[in-house]
Amino acid sequence: MSGKAWGGRFSEGTAKIVEAMNASVGFDQALAFEDIAGSIAHSRMLAKVGILSGDEQRAIEDGLVAIAGEIREGRFAWSVSREDVHMNVEGALADRIGRAAGRLHTGRSRNDQVALDLRLWLRRELSALGEGLAATVRKLLALATEHAALPMPGYTHLQRAQPITFGHHLSAWAAMLSRDLDRLLDARRRLSISPLGSGALAGTPLPVDRHALAAELELAGITVNSLDGVADRDGALETLGTLSILMVHVSRMAEELVLWTSQEFGFVELSDAFCTGSSLMPQKKNPDIPELLRGKAGRVFGAQVALLTLMKGLPLAYNKDMQEDKEPLFDAMGTARQCVAILPDLLSAMTVRPDKMTAALKDGFLLATDLADWLVEKGVPFREAHHIVGAVVGHCVLHGKRLEDLSLEAYRELSEHFDETVFTALDVARSLGRRSLPGGPAPEAVRQGIARLASELAELEARLAAGGPSALERALTRGESLPPAKATRSEALATGAKVGS
Ligand code: ARG
DSSP: OOOSTTGGGOOSOOOHHHHHHHOOHHHHGGGHHHHHHHHHHHHHHHHHTTSSOHHHHHHHHHHHHHHHHHHHTTOOOOOGGGOSHHHHHHHHHHHHHGGGGGGTTTTOOHHHHHHHHHHHHHHHHHHHHHHHHHHHHHHHHHHHHHTTTOEEEEEETTEEEEEEEHHHHHHHHHHHHHHHHHHHHHHHHHHOSBOTTOTTTTOOSSOOOHHHHHHHTTOSOBOSOHHHHHHOOHHHHHHHHHHHHHHHHHHHHHHHHHHHTSTTTOSEEEOGGGOBOOSSOTTOOBOHHHHHHHHHHHHHHHHHHHHHHHHTTOOSSOOGGGGGGHHHHHHHHHHHHHHHHHHHHHHHTEEEOHHHHHHHHHSSOTTHHHHHHHHHHTTOOHHHHHHHHHHHHHHHHHHTOOGGGSOHHHHHHHOTTOOGGGGGGSOHHHHHHHOOSTTSSSHHHHHHHHHHHHHHHHHHHHHHHHTSSOHHHHHHHHTOOOOOOOSSHHHHHHHHHTOOO
């Protein structure tokens, strides 16, 4: 006898080296609360359909609650020979309550159990990450409001291009992160359904009530096919895709902070608390946190590629390969949550330097396009105007002058279309103010953009609040007394149905 839950057909024990490779408990214990919540919900459902007696169900539920307490307090003895989180919990339950524990796994397989646990874990983690993103977007919108009218150079190819405002730039960051929040909520909605009842791959002949189980966990529905129910890891893949795009955004914001805090730009200073020094060069103040944010993107992309590679070409349904989904997923989620959690404080640590931004607006011919637009308004075709202003800029470069330094005579030598009103075009405030179309950098348009982002954020926050972890999971994680079982199947369905997000 091997002493394993599956040991019936084995006559020899497992080799130690095999046990070590096979075991996932070292990392999948992160799913403990989801596993226990899933088991409690399963036991309640089994009692509802008459597979468990009331006494058996109570013994199982009380035992599982006690085990959750031990885990919360760090007193639970995890065992490698019990392989994974599922068998550790079930084994501990048997140690506590004896034979009745053996009825918990009725109509269930570890394959649908782990699929459920992962969905519940993703729902919880995406919800927490969503909170952090919402807080960051809120912070960005507050800063953008403060700096809605502060002019700064806008860039393409990292070359000074046209004037924008700092509030406009911060609003762009807010728009990026609010799309991430939207995407994350989409992913959460799609994965918040129950695979339990898929069994190992072919369901179960026992009269389990899949809808009641789903409703107990406030999941919006059930998976449609038992093979797909245990073989599908789309929720994890989609989450990693979402996290990857989020980290692209975080890394771009971080890179801009690295640039802006450099002496070459100097647009922003970061407080000492967010920087470190050099052990060699006494003058250094390095933007380590933005650099780390930039660098951590790589881990998340790596996790996505790992999981895509893992799942590619796997035959249906469950394969043990899929146990390898967890470490990259956990690492990526932990990384993304850590990065997002630090963003609001990092933004608070910025001191903006309007003087440096203004100085940078002086050089670089940022108003050349406005000059061309001025010619267009005089009736010159844009291509011609572009050519004329190109010649003006070339003239300035040659003589070391700015656009506003040239005399009217000099302008008229370059084109007869110029007259004395040309100098009105060479004003940053005018340039900004005229770009007042929706989405533009005029301070008024920036404020309107902020208002739109704020109302979108309110909608996203409402969705976020509606589709998080069930009351059962929340109580279990916090060590509070559990909500009662949903009394009837129809009551359960009614609660399940309103969870749409
Ligand atoms: N630890 C396993 C995993 O994460 C649980 C499912 C095991 N199923 C099985 N048939 N061996 O994938």
